[in-house]
Amino acid sequence: MDATMDAKQTISALGALAHENRLQLFRLLVQRGPEGLAAGVIAERLGVLPSSLSFHLQQLVHAGLITQKRVSRQIIYAANCDAMGRLMAYLTENCCAEASGACAPADAAWRKLA
């Protein structure tokens, strides 16, 4: 159990989100909530070929940002909010000036959540 994210995982997550289709895809799943969406529905919404979508889905799964489960014929994908939260925490703690005060307010706000 790793409650915190290391640099490698962070890079993996950032890379997974750093693509037009995948960012849109992740946003879609976040909007949708825990119920998730079937791959086919996602492909249609994004206007991407199924085989291409599969590629992008795997990137997000591998980065831990989304989960997959089979339900009869379909495979349902859902956003993993915990992973996203850990990513945000890493960025806040490591990339938002703890010592100097530039990003301190944001940092302080995040700390309150823990």
Added chain:
Amino acid sequence: MDATMDAKQTISALGALAHENRLQLFRLLVQRGPEGLAAGVIAERLGVLPSSLSFHLQQLVHAGLITQKRVSRQIIYAANCDAMGRLMAYLTENCCAEASGACAPADAAWRKLA
């Protein structure tokens, strides 16, 4: 003046951070604060060849995450905390479940800052 970040800028910023050397580099500049660091010092700290570092620096500059200014012979780079803050805001607002409540606490905390 765009106080908010659109998807394209977000992808650019995410991609810029999604690399071992660049994430480390950005963290280094954030730690360093407004004073910034010269390219040569950064190259030495990261153990990267100057020409390779230049490549990575340009990615971060292009994404707006760092700034550069020439001071005599050296070029000083510094983290742009505003840009990082906008990236965090975009992610919080678009990738952290506004409607459904999964990531709502984090979202609420961020809203208070605005």
Added chain:
DNA sequence: TAATTATTTCGATAATCGTCGAATTATCGT
């Protein structure tokens, strides 16, 4: 079992990314 639906995997291809060393630009000191 055979046909259908939902999705992934594979193979080929084009495009982008990252690294290196050599050449180039800019600035400073003498």
Added chain:
DNA sequence: ACGATAATTCGACGATTATCGAAATAATTA
């Protein structure tokens, strides 16, 4: 002006990424 220092730009190369269509896998229905 000349040599030294600091950094970037360029060109080549290998590695990774993204896309597409065809084939394969899994589950349902007739």
